[in-house]
Amino acid sequence: MATDKASYRNRGGILQRLVTAYKRFRYFSHAGSNLVVKRSAEFRMVKHAVLEVGSNVTIQDQSFFQLTMPDPKVFIGDNTVIGRRNIITAKNLIRIGSDVLIGSDVQIIDHSHGTKRDTPIRLQKAQIGTVEIGDDVWIGAGARILMNVKIGNGAVIGANAVVINDIPEYAIAVGSPAKVVKFRE
Template identity: 40%
Template sequence: MKNIFRFIKNLILFRLEYLPCFKRKFEYFGEKSMIHYPLMISNFKDISIGNNTTILANSRIQIFNYLTGDKAKVTIGNNCYFGFHLSILAGGSISIGNDVLIASNVLITSENHGIDPESSIPYMNQNLECKDVVIGDGCWIGEKASILSGVTIGEKSIVGANSVVTKSIPPFSIVAGSPAKIIKKYNFENHRWEKI
């Protein structure tokens, strides 16, 4: 009896991602995909997750349509792997392609608080400024990186650890720093990464 109770407790507390009732909350939740508990999710119906995608524990996906009046969505492709403590904060839509690798403690945000110092309204209550974010297929986002609103990261680009990406990145580039700058691009004629 103890073993049955332990199994049920484990299923409920740590493995809800396997249950059909959990998956039905999303706009789409692909086969062999899972999100590990604990997690924080809002607006399930505006989130699509492709097939064979894993999001590790202590992550959050929040969509702020109730604040913006917009219809932002979060779309995640197939065969992605996201580390612990992922934060996706969507005022505008966020689209993540297929085969994307994201390390732990990464922030992806398509919103920012208003920053009018002359307003009597505190920054946290000022209107959100929202711009869509796109992360292309095959990208690799390093540990503790931040991807800010309005950014497009081109196909198979790499974002170095601790980088803050404030501007769009062309495909097949490596960026690093705060703010992130291109340090290498892939040369298809020479078949190697070359310093910029």
């Protein structure tokens, strides 16, 4: 029988298992079975950060997790794939469901800069929110999921979409800003 070489299903050899074991110990508050974390995945986290993943999760090459002040938490469900070069940045809460496929170059961010006129941008306090992504969601390559967004179960987010508003269950949303164009049948 031929080996399945699809990158998100390939569990890797002994070196990959050692890399995953080290990163599981070093960065994860909890990790289910069959976690795969590719060697070039990078994590920058404050000491009290919470990063929990379910079983059969894959974090692809060059993905970047930044969990920073004040109280960052990231929860990822079972059977979820974080694609290549993803950026997940949390100051508060990002929750990603089970059976989620996230394409390459996706950004998920739960905060933004302030925009008051009387203070330079670089001196403004962060605006902090949450991001919730339901189960069975597909996020296309290059999409941006911004703060205070909830994506419902079964939704599809098109490539390069910028999600700034909630997306209902089973909706297919595309564009910048993302708009629902139809629903899954």
